[in-house]
Amino acid sequence: MDCREVRYFLNGSAPPNHQITSRPSTHSGASVTVASEITAQDWTEKYRPHSLTDLVGNGPAVRELVDWARSWKVGSPPLILHGKPGIGKTSAAHALAHDMEWEIVELNASDQRTKAVIERIAGTSSATRSLSGAERKLIILDEADNLHGTADRGGARAIIEIIRTSRQPIVLIANDLYGLAKELKAIGEPVQFRAIQARSIVPRLRDICREEEIACSPAALTKIAENAGGDVRSAVNMLQASAIGRQEVDEEDVQSSSKDQRATIFDLIAATFAGKPDVDLLNLNRAVDDTPDTVVQWIEGNLHALTDPTAAAKAYAAVSRADEWIGLTYRRQYYTLWRYANATMLLGVKAAAGGAGIRQRIMPPSRWRRMGAARKQKAVRASVMQKLSRAMDLPQHTIREEYLTLLTLLIEDHPLAFARNLDLDADELNFFLHDKQRARSVIKEMKALQKGLKKKEETVPEPEEPPAADPPKKEERQPTLNQATLFDSF
Template identity: 55%
Template sequence: MDWAERYRPEHLADILGNNAAVRQMTDWARNWTPDSRPLLITGKPGIGKTSAALALARDMNWEVLELNASDARTKTVIERVAGNSATTTSLFGAERKLIIIDEADNLEGNADRGGARAIAEILKGARQPVILIANDAYGVSDSIRKLCDPVPFRAITAATLEKRMREICAKEEISCGSDALTAIAESSAGDMRSAVNMLFASATGKTAIAADDINTSQKDERASIFDLVAGVYAGAPDAKIQKLSRECEEKPDTVMQWIEESAATVANPHQRRGAYAALSRGDIYLGRTMRRQYYTLWRYATSLMTSGVAKEFAGAGFRPRIMPPSRWRRMGTAKKQKTVRRTLAAKLGEGYSIPDAQIQKIYLDLLSRFAADAPLAFCERHDLDADQLTILLHDKTEAAAVFKEAQKIAKEKETKMKKVSAAKRAAARKAEEERAAELERFRRENPPVPLVPQPEPAAESGTETLASFEEEKKKAPTQATLDFF
């Protein structure tokens, strides 16, 4: 058994980080009723979303039914599998049945045709707890997302990962240096599953792990981007730098972004200026490569951005903090904002019968003023979430408060409607019982009158009558003939 499965958390108390999310899940499970909303757990892969859901079921002694992207998730399959499970009790004596729908943001294509719509219908009528798991909250259908309470999971810090790796090494009786653990924690970028798999690959057949073992175990013993950036800022010889750049699988433009990100952390202004000068020269060759489609120029760009920068740190042994390019985070944020604006325009366009494109280009500022005048009423009317309301109000704190109040009011209305529906059903059952009781009372007071059987004619008299009839029949023609003559 691989270590990722062996050391999977069995209880919520074993989940690393994300304490607020764990508390939210615990409170939800302890106070769950058929009126409770499902949970939507979101976050990057490998940070413990599915493990947390399974640990919650184990802590609550709930049976688990898991439906993930590897299963066929058409409308028919979901209604047959998850739909029946969401409305029936456990067959194995468990208190409840937890329905886990993994990768809910991947309900796309022909294989999942109608799946999102089926899940939305199941969530509305579920009589068992349901948890949905997704990497991207806005990759989930809007009809599903608005029915769930969000539970965001964050990436695990490097210090927490390093502590967990040290515990695993102790249990496996493997000696692992601090440099090796640090390399694993930084390379995994908050992904616990990746960190455990990396440690397992490095420890196979060994009783001690060094930093070199970690480097050679990554990417099938090829150099990683971390090795290359570290070698550049350590001022490694040209031969080693070129070897690392050939073994690294990243494209030159990606390598440049990683090296550029670390250049900002250089304290010496002269070295920092020299590093940026070499990077700018490399960027010129990258631009020529793209314009001319002459990829032989890549070698010059690579040499300038690696050996050219390394020359500024020759013998200095500088070790920067290697982080993913910040522009990637900004691009991710921009992508999320674009998705939020698109879904906001779709809702407002539907509400005002205006095309989505015109909402974004012309009417968004005007609608922002309407929202600022009465944010709660505007949020309720268009069923907005906190991110969509933030775009209109330009105040994240106020938008979160308004959305929370709108959720509270919506929940109260839903509870009231359910009570009214339950009262109507109870009144209908009572009226039916009264009609049945009245019918029973009428039957008791008016019993049916038994039918009196009529006596059958005697067999002999019937025989005599028949005989006399036959005799008269025989005489009639004779009498008629005599009368005629």
């Protein structure tokens, strides 16, 4: 059965008429679109599971997906598929749509993912019926944990709004559930995807070998599956790399690049506290994409797991010494020194932890969480200044230098009127009020009033000749914002 796939690449060049790419699902991998011809040699794409029955492992997660899809109705919560890379989250979402004969609208994560773009594309498609006549469209929001910068607030808010108003099922995909905006987490149903066991990966590799007419020894298949560290994509890549120019693959032919394993920082932290052998730990560190200055922050951020003061003191000493090496690396611009930083922090903290393992949730460094809050504040400030500048027709620096204090005093007295005139949200209003609760309740009141007004407009027919109204009395006048009337209103 055909699965129509509608892809919108949100890189700022989304076609105005929403370009539609039709891709029949063929497990044989026959490439039918330009995109798939380009990647015809990529076995991970060629052997992407098309049906949920092709998916290796994660039975409970797959069952959850099917139950959710079968019972889905408007208002059902979206699913959040989360787990490390390469274990089938995206494939599962696509396969679900294929099996349910639903269309797919896939939004790729992008730094330029803005509220406007998301609303234009997913908002429209979520509220309209399928173009192909398919019963439903599955909206897939990939990399949902990767909304950063100014687009962050707008992007996350837009997604939440789309989810609230969507008339179509939505699946969010994230590697790191903790990296997801808390509003998104609250609104969705998490479904955990786990790393795939080597013994489940082996049969999949064997099938691929059969299709490709390659003889791969059982020892080679096991070695690939074990080196993959639960990541099927990595296993398939390793198999393909090992089979280049060969019809037979033995254990010694296996090309296992530890980079392919795409180990995460979470794996590294867990291995350090669990006391993995030194060589393995340093190899794992090489497989993690982060540089030592990042790793050291993660390690430091999780040292509170060491409850014994002596162990904690030793671990902090190791981290501090590593920090010195990192500083020296940058001062000298001599990156070979990084390896001393790595060895000092990983082996030092490992020795201090004494193989006790980490029982708490591994957390991103608190400094980053604080930086996240600071980023948000900055984004709020920027959008407030933009709105003021547009409304008052004045440059932002003039508003900042001449009017901001006065405006703050006025807004404190008339928050509702200003919020309405400037179209402020709760964060933006709080910029002036410094009182989150008050800001939230003002915005709530504003929305309720707007709703009431809209209802009234819809029910009351407009009079043919509006009666001439008396000019409003001074105290009834609402402040409107533009340069000329700004101060007249008071």
